[in-house]
Amino acid sequence: MNEADFIAALRALPLHPGAQALRDDAAVIEIGGEALVLTHDAIAEGVHYRPGTDPADIAWKLVAVNLSDLAAKAAEPIGVLIGATLVEGAERFVEGLREVLEAYGVALLGGDTIAHAGPATFGCTAIGRATVRPVPARTGARAGDALYVTGSIGAALLGFEAGDGAAYLRPTPRLAEGLALGPHVHAMMDVSDGLLLDARRMAEASGCTAAITLDAVPFAAGTTDRLAAARWGDDYALLFAAPDGVALPVPATRIGAMLQKGAEPLLLDGKSPPERLGYEHR
């Protein structure tokens, strides 16, 4: 059973209506007239970071990738719960946690610690308060929308290749951009698994075809293999669909458009894209 089969099997379980059929990065709970956004991402040594990584960077990345999911929902963070393997250098983990919590004004709510053998794993649940209804999702894009990204694509890959990689280890959740964009978008998500894969996911969830022009993508300075960068995650840019020509409150780059659903959910320069679009667990 690979990841896709596993998630497909989970879809047959009793799902909360706010789980959005597990087709989004976050769930939405309506309570007391408010909408809460909840997301859970886990990371593991050897998969999401190299063995020997400073535990402070692990803590930063763990929280930042979850806050990025809140950003894509235009949600204000309330707090996080952390599940952590008790690692060597746990002091550094706490220090990185402090840095990321303070950087984004987020509070620790609780969590759990386990001491076990083998690669360390970490989970984070982030809770935020929705600021706009409907809460932006992958599903809302419409044919005729323009497709945009904030920031640039490829810095995380360059950082990973260079082996230092603040862009890879210390991603920036685009919370302010997400809050500003919330009222203007039809669909929004963060680019965590690769621009092409995530754009296809948005198109599929919205019943559209995403058409991307590679030349239009704002690749990070120094990017040599543009296709590799477009298939690499970890940049945590925001990808969103909005009415073409709408005035946007933050800088963003138009990289294509949403079309009526065609034979392919994703077109790259008008053609079928390469088979592998991004990162999927197998």
Place this chain on the structure above:
Amino acid sequence: MNEADFIAALRALPLHPGAQALRDDAAVIEIGGEALVLTHDAIAEGVHYRPGTDPADIAWKLVAVNLSDLAAKAAEPIGVLIGATLVEGAERFVEGLREVLEAYGVALLGGDTIAHAGPATFGCTAIGRATVRPVPARTGARAGDALYVTGSIGAALLGFEAGDGAAYLRPTPRLAEGLALGPHVHAMMDVSDGLLLDARRMAEASGCTAAITLDAVPFAAGTTDRLAAARWGDDYALLFAAPDGVALPVPATRIGAMLQKGAEPLLLDGKSPPERLGYEHR
């Protein structure tokens, strides 16, 4: 850094007021006139279950231990988020998840899957709606209260020793009991790390001394080593402090009393208890 040092370091981070200084099993968020209860527990192969355990049992235990924390808060479950290693036999994991969700009327909200080497780890965040204010906590016990447990103590140890162990692998979260007891208790928690350890924690959090009479503890039939059973977790009984003599809505056994804080936070048959009271990660 052991678990206690790690948690002490976490206490110096920016904490949410609802985190209760990380001295409880769950956090409480006030939102829109409601109170949400959030808890996160993680389990690992080789620590919380033996290698080779049916993944259906792992899923059950993962969710049940988190629902048990909601039970101790007199909270109605809303849903869970699951972080899971993609294991061999993931189909069975999904099946166990279905069983536990259906058994307690809980919905899946979302989560994340990771494929990694080494022992599998799983995290669960459970979210519930508080039904009583103040939300029962470890902190509310008062000198003069009686100390009670629901159910019995020791079945999980017997199950673990027998190697089959439905009581060990498929614990029962006491949700109905917790809801019923909520309006009557001064303090409540679930017994997950050992009756003696957890009673000491409640006493410390409440600024009292807990005095337990071993003969009064309702040990499971077949228990031979009563002290071992009193130091073993996994029974997920509810431990609570309530006014002595109050009429209780569910069966419970009086095992002692809360006293004015003395030199020891816990007395067993009037004396200092053994040094090791239960399970702590080191």
